[in-house]
Amino acid sequence: xxxxxxxxxxxxxxxxxxxxxxxxxxxxxxxxxxxxxxxxxxxxxxxxxxxxxxxxxxxxxxxxxxxxxxxxxxxxxxxxxxxxxxxxxxxxxxxxxxxxxxxxxxxxxxxxxxxxxxxxxxxxxxxxxxxxxxxxxxxxxxxxxxxxxxxxxxxxxxxxxxxxxxxxxxxxxxxxxxxxxxxxxxxxxxxxxxxxxxxxxxxxxxxxxxxxxxxxxxxxxxxxxxxxxxxxxxxxxxxxxxxxxxxxxxxxxxxxxxxxxxxxxxxxxxxxxxxxxxxxxxxxxxxxxxxxxxxxxxxxxxxxxxxxxxxxxxxxxxxxxxxxxxxxxxxxxxxxxxxxxxxxxxxxxxxxxxxxxxxxxxxxxxxxxxxxxxxxxxxxxxxxxxxxxxxxxxxxxxxxxxxxxxxxxxxxxxxxxxxxxxxxxxxxxxxxxxxxxxxxxxxxxxxxxxxxxxxxxxxxxxxxxxxxxxxxxxxxxxxxxxxxxxxxxxxxxxxxxxxxxxxxxxxxxxxxxxxxxxxxxxxxx
Amino acid sequence: xxxxxxxxxxxxxxxxxxxxxxxxxxxxxxxxxxxxxxxxxxxxxxxxxxxxxxxxxxxxxxxxxxxxxxxxxxxxxxxxxxxxxxxxxxxxxxxxxxxxxxxxxxxxxxxxxxxxxxxxxxxxxxxxxxxxxxxxxxxxxxxxxxxxxxxxxxxxxxxxxxxxxxxxxxxxxxxxxxxxxxxxxxxxxxxxxxxxxxxxxxxxxxxxxxxxxxxxxxxxxxxxxxxxxxxxxxxxxxxxxxxxxxxxxxxxxxxxxxxxxxxxxxxxxxxxxxxxxxxxxxxxxxxxxxxxxxxxxxxxxxxxxxxxxxxxxxxxxxxxxxxxxxxxxxxxxxxxxx
Numbered sequence: 001x002x003x004x005x006x007x008x009x010x011x012x013x014x015x016x017x018x019x020x021x022x023x024x025x026x027x028x029x030x031x032x033x034x035x036x037x038x039x040x041x042x043x044x045x046x047x048x049x050x051x052x053x054x055x056x057x058x059x060x061x062x063x064x065x066x067x068x069x070x071x072x073x074x075x076x077x078x079x080x081x082x083x084x085x086x087x088x089x090x091x092x093x094x095x096x097x098x099x100x101x102x103x104x105x106x107x108x109x110x111x112x113x114x115x116x117x118x119x120x121x122x123x124x125x126x127x128x129x130x131x132x133x134x135x136x137x138x139x140x141x142x143x144x145x146x147x148x149x150x151x152x153x154x155x156x157x158x159x160x161x162x163x164x165x166x167x168x169x170x171x172x173x174x175x176x177x178x179x180x181x182x183x184x185x186x187x188x189x190x191x192x193x194x195x196x197x198x199x200x201x202x203x204x205x206x207x208x209x210x211x212x213x214x215x216x217x218x219x220x221x222x223x224x225x226x227x228x229x230x231x232x233x234x235x236x237x238x239x240x241x242x243x244x245x246x247x248x249x250x251x252x253x254x255x256x257x258x259x260x261x262x263x264x265x266x267x268x269x270x271x272x273x274x275x276x277x278x279x280x281x282x283x284x285x286x287x288x289x290x291x292x293x294x295x296x297x298x299x300x301x302x303x304x305x306x307x308x309x310x311x312x313x314x315x316x317x318x319x320x321x322x323x324x325x326x327x328x329x330x331x332x333x334x335x336x337x338x339x340x341x342x343x344x345x346x347x348x349x350x351x352x353x354x355x356x357x358x359x360x361x362x363x364x365x366x367x368x369x370x371x372x373x374x375x376x377x378x379x380x381x382x383x384x385x386x387x388x389x390x391x392x393x394x395x396x397x398x399x400x401x402x403x404x405x406x407x408x409x410x411x412x413x414x415x416x417x418x419x420x421x422x423x424x425x426x427x428x429x430x431x432x433x434x435x436x437x438x439x440x441x442x443x444x445x446x447x448x449x450x451x452x453x454x455x456x457x458x459x460x461x462x463x464x465x466x467x468x469x470x471x472x473x474x475x476x477x478x479x480x481x482x483x484x485x486x487x488x489x490x491x492x493x494x495x496x497x498x499x500x501x502x503x504x505x506x507x508x509x510x511x512x513x514x515x516x517x518x519x520x521x522x523x524x525x
Numbered sequence: 526x527x528x529x530x531x532x533x534x535x536x537x538x539x540x541x542x543x544x545x546x547x548x549x550x551x552x553x554x555x556x557x558x559x560x561x562x563x564x565x566x567x568x569x570x571x572x573x574x575x576x577x578x579x580x581x582x583x584x585x586x587x588x589x590x591x592x593x594x595x596x597x598x599x600x601x602x603x604x605x606x607x608x609x610x611x612x613x614x615x616x617x618x619x620x621x622x623x624x625x626x627x628x629x630x631x632x633x634x635x636x637x638x639x640x641x642x643x644x645x646x647x648x649x650x651x652x653x654x655x656x657x658x659x660x661x662x663x664x665x666x667x668x669x670x671x672x673x674x675x676x677x678x679x680x681x682x683x684x685x686x687x688x689x690x691x692x693x694x695x696x697x698x699x700x701x702x703x704x705x706x707x708x709x710x711x712x713x714x715x716x717x718x719x720x721x722x723x724x725x726x727x728x729x730x731x732x733x734x735x736x737x738x739x740x741x742x743x744x745x746x747x748x749x750x751x752x753x754x755x756x757x758x759x760x761x762x763x764x765x766x767x768x769x770x771x772x773x774x775x776x777x778x779x780x781x782x783x784x785x786x787x788x789x790x791x792x793x794x795x796x797x798x799x800x801x802x803x804x805x806x807x808x809x810x811x812x813x814x815x816x817x818x819x820x821x822x823x824x825x826x827x828x829x830x831x832x833x834x835x836x837x838x839x840x841x842x843x844x845x846x847x848x849x850x851x852x853x854x855x856x857x858x859x860x861x862x863x
Binding site: 291 | 555558559560579581584590591592601602615619688689723725728732738748755759760764767811812851858861862
């Protein structure tokens, strides 16, 4: 990875420069001279709450996810792949559905989430539901590849399970934990819908204020100022994350096999932990399932069969929107997998630009959708790029890239270098080593990241909502919003049915991408 | 790199200058995601004029107008549809549109024409109205906006945050239009004392309404005059239909306009004319569930069956809205959080 690595690094930086930095600069050039109506004090308050809720959300998410990570890492069981897919379902559900479900859940415990006062607990709970999958997939997958012999040796020497986790496993997991935590932090740092719906009146984050100033008030000067604050904060956190990652020594991974749970104790552990976590995450989904199957008070599939017809209020049929979504998810997932894997390889290499690349790839996750969306609109005025579907793919992919890097980079760092060196000694050139040795070893991590990137696209995250889109880019989340935004039991039922189908699509997609882990031999994803 | 870029731009400008007098036969209609017309509607337009129409949508009306202001003079399309009277003044102040006197404007009642310079053309109208279910209110129905503060409807009313929701904003305006600049605050204090619920958007509010989600338990919700039409047409065999509190209805008028900076203003104008033509106007009710503004257009019987006529809708002048909205919503926010 000498000069080739440098060139790849330059290419990656140019890509991110064009798709992330340029739109921000374009937006500043357009609005930078307009008056700013926010005070320093209010910005500090805003940043303070934004950071506090993101830190709390991240800590809670990690704690909630760790038991399932352990089960995934330790045992091989029947529904393991399905569980790995199911945790991603909340990702593709509309925020409003999860938020309403959280509110209903809390009211059963006597905590009424009032629309005026809002509730921090409700915000945190919703963030946990959305983000557990990040930790489970990034940490669980990494943990599964750890060498179990250290742990076994410690056990033989008489260390108890808690001591072994603290002294052996946790230090080995730090790199993956940090990668996952960084993503969850940035994701909740820029959380929008959850804050608006569950935060009540007046509770705001940098992200929701950027939206309010730009869209609700058309005060673009203030929005631009906040966007700069956000970008600086996110860049700072990305640098910090990169420094921390460098300090952690990655554990070396081996091709370990998970064991089958033996005896009722182990089986109970597996079923209780995976069952409880999945049930918690899927509670909103189950409510939707019931709704989608309820036709005029009795059981029926009418809402599902209706998805093939275009209802008056939508420009295309829900099924067609789903096909568009799957196409975008494949393209965005593929692009994210390619760019993210290259970025991870560069970041782990001795290229002079490796630190910069590792820092830069994380940043899109923390930049406001409004900033990027408006940056694209005022920046990409040439070649009618502004209304090209390519921009939708790019907007989805840049959010997916950090997930791929988060999965692949710890895996690259954990690689046993000697394997690659043996390849070189045996006379293979670097391309052959990469293709025949490196990529097959990294395939599980790449698959995991690509699955995420696809989920991010299916859930329609990021700036794409602000782009001007033709009818061929009309996706399932847009159709769900159209259906759920109108009265009429059958429209609401179809919205629920489409959510259910979208949830099943993401599970099927992830399970089939994960299948690629098992196959052997060279070749790209 | 820089030099290449400058060269490219120069070439494009030159190309644009050469073709300056030529109008494009491809017109882009920029709109929000709720814009729908029957399939094939624009094929008729193409057959008549030779102009093809590409529809691109960009978020909701708020995001659409914000984006149009941000790109004013260098627009993403040629025609914009979907700016309403709540957002109109900002779009006009932001120089988004250029004047076009649409063919067919004579058939539109004057109350819909809100810009004397014809920078926008009215296309449709709907109403934000309070909906309720008498059977879920113990048989006692509210008969006026004033009743919502009566103790017998305590904790029954749910509306939306005017900062994050268009119907929420329209209801705030309805109270200002009814009680005046100095009276609406007391009305809201009473609503608050009476246990009003506020959500961030329409969907969450409807989920808490008895007519919405199965778990909903509120008997009165701020929604649209078209909500009973949706319930009637999409509610299955024996739909339960909400009633409308007509003195809460705030008019929402949607406009189309030729975008400032288009290189095809004449062809863009033809598309605006087409949107106002009786054929397209008659197609609007069953696709967007609002009423046509062209008095020559026929409202489909299916729509008329469930639609509640709103004879005297409330309204505020767009200039007043633009001048006061930020202050009103701020006052509202502080009042609710007292």
